[in-house]
Amino acid sequence: MTDILSFSRDIDLRYIAQRVNDGDCCALVGVSNVGKSHLLRAWQRPEVMRAYLGKAAAGLGFVYIDFNLMLEMGEQGFYELILRTVLALLRELPTEPEIYDRVNQAYGRVVEPTNPFQVPLSFNEGIITLCEDWPRRLVLLFDEFDEVFEGIDERVFLNLRALRDRYPDQLSYVVATLKRLTETRQGPEISEFCELFAHDTHFLAMLNEADSLRMIEEFAQSEELTFTAEDRAFVLAQAGGHPGLLRAVCYVLARAYERDEPDRVRAANYRPLRQWLEDDVTVRRECVKLWNNLSSELQDAIMGFLAGRELDRVSRRRLQEKGMLTEDQDGSYRLLGKAFEGLARRQRLLQEPIQPGVHVDIEAGEVYVNGRAAPVLTDLEYRLMLLLYGQIDRICDKYRIVEAVWGEDYIEEVDDARIEKLVSRLRQKIEPDPSNPHYVVTVRGRGYRLLSRPLPHTSSL
Secondary structure (H helix, E strand, C coil): CCCCCCCCCHHHHHHHHHHHHCCCCEEEECCCCCCHHHHHHHHHCHHHHHHHHHHHHHHEEEEEEEHHHCCCCCHHHHHHHHHHHHHHHHHHCCCCHHHHHHHHHHHHHHHCCCCCCHHHHHHHHHHHHHHHHCCCEEEEEEECCHHHHHHCCHHHHHHHHHHHHHCCCCEEEEEEECCCHHHHCCCHHHHHHHHHHCCCEEECCCCCHHHHHHHHHHHHHHCCCCCCHHHHHHHHHHHCCCHHHHHHHHHHHHHHHHCCCHHHHHHCCCHHHHHHHHHCHHHHHHHHHHHHCCCHHHHHHHHHHHCCCCCCHHHHHHHHHCCCEEECCCCCEEECCHHHHHHHHHHHHHHCCCCCCEEEECCCCEEEECCEECCCCCHHHHHHHHHHHHCCCCEECHHHHHHHHCCHHHCCCCCHHHHHHHHHHHHHHHCCCCCCCCCEEEECCCEEEECCCCCCCCCEC
16 A cells, blocks of 8 residues: 555554444544654545545545644634534535535534534534434544643533434544543543543554655655665664654755765765754754653653663553654664654753763764763764773873774874874864863873863863
């Protein structure tokens, strides 16, 4: 089925089709921009309905409702949007004029009621007309449902439950949310509505590797670019299988092509591109959304995990449900993509007291000076930084530097001037005053040393 959508959601489409065929309601739970809207909108397409429902498609009416389009937050706005969207579908499908007119009249009374009680009553009249006289079963697809579910009167959801109980064979709901309904809101009347989805809640996984690579390739083709295998692997490593991040990282890579810099970026092991990703507004926004989708408990669990602590069973399961944690074949766990992991690491650093001096986060490949991220280092600069950091407060002589940075084959080729230029470039990025270095100091006649604590006004010994 991968030819139906720009990226396949075959398992998820089959799940919805099965629930709808069985006459059930279901809830789709997934983090921001994982593809919930894409998945629900797919049911507006006849080819998707035919592919997954076969002949049964002719007896179903899918109404996609985007609650971002509500005119106002409240009961009236909720009912108005649903009936307005239903009427748009009825105009597209062969519908008896009498049915359309009755629903349209109910809509008019919702928009301009003579009293507040007329709003829910008129909404019910419109839905009952469809359930009793329309030849299709009504399937309401509720997208962007979180804010609505959290914010409007609970009687609205009790009413939806009552309609469903009255017409179980003619009315189904599919809701898409960032988290389980019961995690968002609780209460006796709300729980009646939540019960509809208690045994039919489906977590949207990230895209698998094949679909992710396909999405990357489709982006490259749309931009008339040719991504190398290295490029595709880099995008996948940074974004994981998150569609929003995949697109955002692809755009940043495309800009490297626009600058005619892809070869330089690859030669530096994509280090400059990692800095561009960190500075990119879209990438940062996607990562922040994902972070904010998590409860404070799960955020703490991730920061602990990055600090080397083991995840507890509940946190591990919940993060895996959200697609934010992946188990590798060797039984180890990793977070979704390096871009999100970088944000999580920065969040962890913000929680800790600022440590003076230079710190290298080796796993993230980032350098911090007094708690602040330094500008991205080139590959040679980073190799030198790793050597000095690994020998902190000890002298590294010329031979050790050449061997670690360039390789032992270059011992006779790299002279002192070349080393000095590299040290100078490193100082430009980590020293408050490169002309009077506080961290990377010269030990005359012997080499260089990275100090764990700065020595003000000291540039040489």
